[in-house]
Amino acid sequence: MLILGIESSCDETAVALVRDGREVLSSLVASQIAVHAPFGGVVPEVASREHLRVIDPLLRRALAEAGVAAQQVDAVAVTQGPGLIGALLVGVAYAKGLALALDKPLIPVDHVHAHVHGALLGVDAPPEDFYPALALVVSGGHTNLYRMPSPTRFQLLACSIDDACGECFDKVAKVLGLGYPGGPEIERLARSGDAGAVQMPRMVSQKARLEFSYSGLKTFMANLVREEAAPPSGQRLASICASFQDEALGQIVRKVKEALRLAPDTRAVLVAGGVAANGRFGELMAKDIPVRAYFPHPRFCSDNAAMIAAYGYHVHAEGSGRGEDLLKHDWDAYSRYDFARAASSDDG
Ligand code: KG4
Ligand code: ZN
DSSP, X not given: OEEEEEEOSSSEEEEEEEETTTEEEEEEEEEOHHHHGGGTSOOHHHXXXXXXXXXXXXXXXXXXXXXXXXXXXXXXXXXXXXXXXHHHHHHHHXXXXXXXXXXXXXXXXXXXXXXXXXXXXXXXXXXXXXXXXXXXXXXXXXXXXXXXXXXXXXXXXXXXXXXXXXXXXXXXXXXXTOOSSHHHHHHHHHXXXXXXXXXXXXXXXXXXXXXXXXXXHHHHHXXXXXXXXXXXXXXXXXXXXXXXXXXXXXXXXXXXXXXHHHXXXXXXXXXXXXXXXXXXXXXXXXXXXXXXXXXXXXXXXXXXXXXHHHHHHHHHHTTOOSHHHHHHHHHHHHSBOOHHHHHHSSOO
C-alpha cells in the first residue's frame, strides 16, 4: 500500500511516499530556517506563506523521485496537529484538495505520535515483532513515554513535569557558552570527557515514579558553571558535558526500565524526537534495557513526512482512516495510563 505523507506543522514543508509503512520511496523536506533566521525565531505568518509557496512543487518532485504517478497513491496522510495553526491549515487544505481530486481517503494524523513511527522506517519486520511496545518522544518540546499495545494506540505513561529533555540540553549548552541547538554540541564534546567526573543530582529519584524532570538539572548546571574558577574549557568542559549527558539520558533509561517492570510483555522500545539522534542514548539503552530499542535514522529524527505516511499507513490498514476515529485513538494518548486501574479492568 502506497501512502503519500504531508507535513507542514512548523517551519518545514515535507512530502514523502512510503510503501507499507516502512519502505521510503522518496522523502523531501524544504526547511525554512534561512527565511526565519533574521527574526530570531519562526514567524507564523511567514511560515504559512512559505508552505504555500513550496508545497506543490515539492509534491511533484517527490512523485518524480519515487517514480510513481499521483493516481497510484492509495491514501493521503497529513499532520492535523499539534503545530502552528496557519501552517497546519496549508498542509491540511492541500491534502484535502488532493485526496478529493484523486478520490482517495484522507488520513489526518497526530504529529507527535507520528514521530514514533520514524523509528521503524526502513526496518523490515512485521508489526507483531514490536507490539506491545514502549515509545519515547524526546525533543525540545516533549519528553513523553507511552505504552503502545498496537501501532495506532498511544497510552501516555509519563511526561516531564517541567522542562523537556532537549530544552535542557539547549539551556545547559547556553550556560556553557556553546551554540544552538545544544544537543549535538554537548554530544560531540562529551565524547572525550569522563562521565564520572561530576557527581550529578538524580531527578525524580523515586523508582516507582515514571515522570521526568529537567529543571533541577538545568539549575544545578547553571550553579556548577558559576562556581567554576574560570569558564570551563578543554578536558574539564568535556567531562562536564559527559556527566550532564549521562544523567539527562540516564534518567530516561531508568524510567524505561521501571516501565518494563510494569509491562513485562513489552517487545520493543521505539525512540523518537531530536534527542534520539544522540549516539550515547543508544549505548545507555543497550547497556540497561533487555529488549531491543529502535532509533530512527538521523534524517528521520527531525520533522519529515515519511513518518506521517508510515503512521497513516497503520491507521488506514486498521480501517479507521476517518478523522473521528483517529481522534478517539488520541484521547487515550492525552490522559495518563494507569497500570493499577488497567489491571482491575480488562482494557489493558
Ligand atoms: O524534535 P526536534 O528536532 O524539534 C523540536 O523539539 O522542536 O528536537 C530538537 C531538540 C533540540 O533541543 C536539540 O538540542 C535536541 O533535539 N538534539 C539533541 C541532539 N540532536 C538534537 N539532543 C541531544 N543530543 C543530540 N545529538
Ligand atoms: Zn516534530
